[in-house]
Amino acid sequence: MSIWCVANQKGGVGKTTTAVALASLVAAEGKRVLAIDLDPHASLSHWLGGAEGPEPRGVADLFADAAPPVSALLRDSGAAGLQVLPAQPALATVERHGVGKQGMGLVLSRALAEVAPHYDLVVLDCPPTLGVLMVSALAAADLLVAPTQTEPLALHGLAGLLRTAQMIERSRGRALPVRIVPTMYDKRTRAAQDTLATLRERYAASVWEEEIPVDTRLREASRDAQAPALAHALSRGVVAYARLLAWLRGAPLPE
Amino acid sequence: MSIWCVANQKGGVGKTTTAVALASLVAAEGKRVLAIDLDPHASLSHWLGGAEGPEPRGVADLFADAAPPVSALLRDSGAAGLQVLPAQPALATVERHGVGKQGMGLVLSRALAEVAPHYDLVVLDCPPTLGVLMVSALAAADLLVAPTQTEPLALHGLAGLLRTAQMIERSRGRALPVRIVPTMYDKRTRAAQDTLATLRERYAASVWEEEIPVDTRLREASRDAQAPALAHALSRGVVAYARLLAWLRGAPLPE
Ligand SMILES: Nc1ncnc2c1ncn2[C@@H]1O[C@H](COP(=O)(O)OP(=O)(O)OP(=O)(O)O)[C@@H](O)[C@H]1O
């Protein structure tokens, strides 16, 4: 089982869209995929149908004194082979208080160990904060996928994210490769072109040579709560995510 | 002095852009304005020039045991009448540990009391997390401005934000009016039209009757670290923000 963490503390850069697109593409190949929503805002859970009901159960329940088994919290996404461990608003309180009890990292790695035999890929969608939830997701991950909107404001936080990834590599004694993915690229705007050029200059081999274009069908899939690989398999955005998937699985980058 | 809090826990919806646009428009009228950046990601500080230098000083320093006076932390923005109290990455640690010592709310209200005689308007830019920093900003505010991208994923968190605002009203015994601002509106896309219609239906009188359009000059202003009201005074985006400013100052809404 591989664990891919999708993270960037800048808000609105396409983390959830990237997590859902990759998860649904791998499930469409016939693999068994679990998407875990670590964002108290629960965008991924709403998109894949995990957030319904008055008091949804999910990741925050893993912190209760008598935590249920992870399998009791899983939901179907409506797409074959893709299940969801949803987030709930209560997760915001966990971020503030949970660390003391038994540590976020421990809870997440126990949950991942429990599901490991049943899935080929786990995708972790992170909140837009460099906090406990994101750090424990990075600590558990085999790969960090960092969607980066091709916008001037989105460049600043990347250096901080990469420093955090290096810190985790050192403390766990295992590499954490980083793959930077330019998202929501609109080649007609000057600001986007400039940002993309800066991104490639500063981060060179860690940045994908292509980019995810702006594609309104990705938004429509989120409105219709559908897995993009099913709803719009041939749309520009999904085709680009399929090429990204090939790169993420491909040859290791020059270090 | 009025205190306007710009908040929404959904990421990338235009909080920083709204805070900078409104602050620079009011300063351009000749008023004295202070923009406070409460986001550890520090987008506003980078945009208005407050984040330079190896170890920038700012909001996180207010939590030190011998905190400096606020005036020692202020920076000029390059736009007449507009100053910045910048954020730093260390603020992320404050969000996790600061509450215990003397409480975020206390620190922020002390800082605001110190600056009150010197400014006509303070604008607070919040991080995309319903955490301690956002809650203390709401607790200090006279008005909550909630930018909401006209995108399906941006609708979910609004109910949670409004519940939190009501909770604060009850606990402080003072009204906290909410003004919902549709942002980044692209009238050509179906998903945007649908989201705008839902927003107006669900939140009626709290939602501005107009919307902020997509305008690449707002992005260019952030790339060039310029105050939008100066750099692109006649652009679609800035003209729309000037109309928004009139509405925010206008007659109270039907409760
Ligand atoms: N390639 C794309 N083309 C068009 N719209 C997109 C694309 N990628 C994402 N979006 C839209 O942009 C908005 C932000 O995307 P998304 O919510 O995935 O970002 P995020 O980084 O997960 O945000 P948050 O910081 O709140 O977690 C959403 O409304 C989404 O539908």
Ligand SMILES: Nc1ncnc2c1ncn2[C@@H]1O[C@H](COP(=O)(O)OP(=O)(O)OP(=O)(O)O)[C@@H](O)[C@H]1O
């Ligand atoms: N009206 C607009 N037209 C075009 N681009 C815009 C508009 N408003 C904001 N943007 C761009 O969209 C991106 C997100 O905006 P911004 O950073 O202001 O959102 P935010 O809510 O503050 O994000 P965060 O959640 O990270 O704090 C930025 O790159 C910004 O330049």
Ligand SMILES: [Mg+2]
């Ligand atoms: Mg998200």
Ligand SMILES: [Mg+2]
């Ligand atoms: Mg912001």
